[in-house]
Amino acid sequence: MLFVLAVSAAQAQKLTGAGATFPYPIYSKWFSEYSAAHPGVEINYQSIGSGGGIRQVTAGTVDFGASDGPMTDEQLAASKIKLIHIPTVLGADVPAFNVPGVSDLKFSGSVLADIFLGKITQWNDARIAKDNPGVKLPDQKIIVVHRSDGSGTTYIWTDYLSKVSKEWADGPGKGTSVSWPVGVGGKGNEGVAGLVRQLPGAIGYVELIYALQNKISYGSVKNAAGNYLKASIDGVTEAAASIKVLPADYRVSITNAPGANAYPISSFTWLLIPVHTTDPAKDKVLKDLLSWIVNSGESEVSALSYAPLPKAVAAKVLKTIYSLQ
Numbered sequence: 495m496l497f498v499l500a501v502s503a504a505q506a507q508k509l510t511g512a513g514a515t516f517p518y519p520i521y522s523k524w525f526s527e528y529s530a531a532h533p534g535v536e537i538n539y540q541s542i543g544s545g546g547g548i549r550q551v552t553a554g555t556v557d558f559g560a561s562d563g564p565m566t567d568e569q570l571a572a573s574k575i576k577l578i579h580i581p582t583v584l585g586a587d588v589p590a591f592n593v594p595g596v597s598d599l600k601f602s603g604s605v606l607a608d609i610f611l612g613k614i615t616q617w618n619d620a621r622i623a624k625d626n627p628g629v630k631l632p633d634q635k636i637i638v639v640h641r642s643d644g645s646g647t648t649y650i651w652t653d654y655l656s657k658v659s660k661e662w663a664d665g666p667g668k669g670t671s672v673s674w675p676v677g678v679g680g681k682g683n684e685g686v687a688g689l690v691r692q693l694p695g696a697i698g699y700v701e702l703i704y705a706l707q708n709k710i711s712y713g714s715v716k717n718a719a720g721n722y723l724k725a726s727i728d729g730v731t732e733a734a735a736s737i738k739v740l741p742a743d744y745r746v747s748i749t750n751a752p753g754a755n756a757y758p759i760s761s762f763t764w765l766l767i768p769v770h771t772t773d774p775a776k777d778k779v780l781k782d783l784l785s786w787i788v789n790s791g792e793s794e795v796s797a798l799s800y801a802p803l804p805k806a807v808a809a810k811v812l813k814t815i816y817s818l819q
Contacts, residue, residue: 509776517560518541525537532779543670551573561766563650578743581811583800584731586757586761591698592690594634595632605625610638611666611676638677639679643682652666657749683701683704719752735753736753767818770818
């Protein structure tokens, strides 16, 4: 069933949202298109990182939030507003690097963890060389670049590292913000991409579209089946297919998923939606926006290197949207 709501002049609304930079390229496109098709509706989304989005939506200072790391039970319980997670698209974190003379590299999970732990410090380290036979690696210091802000992209990255490295799991662990052992910080996916591009010897993690748009090299990552894969829409889709039963609240991790062609640093990203606000007209517009995203917006995501929601997930999400007040 296609849910359509004519937005009348009386329902003209300005919606404000804030959060994840990971999906910002597709959100920017969607919100612009929706506003153009619904005169009187204005959507202002601030790409400030998942941590900031969670803080603002739980405090009630924005109409919706966005995060690539699902909120914790503690965060949901502490929120002034009852929130639900609405998955929108899937994407991939990639290890973006700037190594002079090298355009392609392979990384195992344990090597990535030890680079970000500061245990592997030179590009010609024997463990990197072992994964990359025939590649001429320079004797150059590795500069680790990480996020300086609370970030769902960081959550995805550290969730993956925690699954492939006990030392990482027992040390920095996973979260939208962690205590980084080494490195320099950049604000947003944009900031990390900019630093990696500027600093010879740098390695950082960004959502795939940011590596592509900035023309930064990014590596293949060894998956749970032992295959080295570059991030792709198909690889993210296969990772999502590993989830046989999706939790009712949609909070799920698909990093290091099984499957020969599953890209290992994949994730859903979520909009954080109040179950109801104090403004029924605003609730209606937000509900219509969400249904438009699932019914129409999903067809546009592949052009920006995101993976659309699997059909069964999209159908379930629509039922959740329609049940909103």
